[in-house]
Amino acid sequence: MDRNFPRALSLVLKHEGGWSDHPADPGGATMKGVTLANFRRYVKPDATKDDLRKITDAQLATVYRRYYWDAVHGAELPDGIDYAVFDFAVNSGPGRAAKYLQGVVGVVQDGRIGPATLAATRAMMRATVINDLCDKRMKFLRxxxxxxxxxxxxxxxxxxxxxxxxxxxAPNVGEGVKSKPSMPAPSKPAPAQHPAEPAKGLHFILQLIAKALAALFSRKEH
Structure with missing residues (x-):
């Protein structure tokens, strides 16, 4: 995704380092990963090595976007895959990075990322594409x-x-996941209800009636 370009570029630059003019490096003189040839192509046609040493952040972004990011259609690749292909392109060339991505997603390896490559890439799990691409990249480097x-x-x-x-x-944590409604706490069972006891007043009255009847029957016997 195009929004990932600034982050992807900052990660690439961590690996590219500063000035390099190693005789064994086929890219020749480079500054923060930008070769003298590409600096002349996109920034200053008659640039010298000293000009390259003084490259600005804006010039860096221009070269990386035009020569690498746009070449592999970074703005149209899924998150994560865009960075993996971009870094591969910086390290080993846009054409090779495109071919290896095409080999991973199973389309014609012509080195040009187009609708078929993008559709096949989006149809696969991002982690699978990233891991397979990095594995193939390591095999090539060895x-x-x-x-x-x-x-x-x-x-x-x-x-x-x-x-x-x-x-x-990786998707954002919780993205697309609906929170479950909170369940009410189970209510405690109501205490068992016991039959109401007879009123004390009624019990007293019954006792009086019983005594009165007993006294009445006692008189009749005498």
């Missing part, structure tokens, strides 16, 4: 002649990409 030189850094990078991409792909 096959390179420069693996002995850069292998440890690449391993750390892909591991970090996998972890962050899965976080981005």
């Amino acid at each position: 096959s390179l002649k420069t693996w002995p030189t850069f292998g440890r850094g690449w391993t750390s990078r892909v591991s970090g990409v996998r972890s962050e991409a899965l976080k981005m792909a």
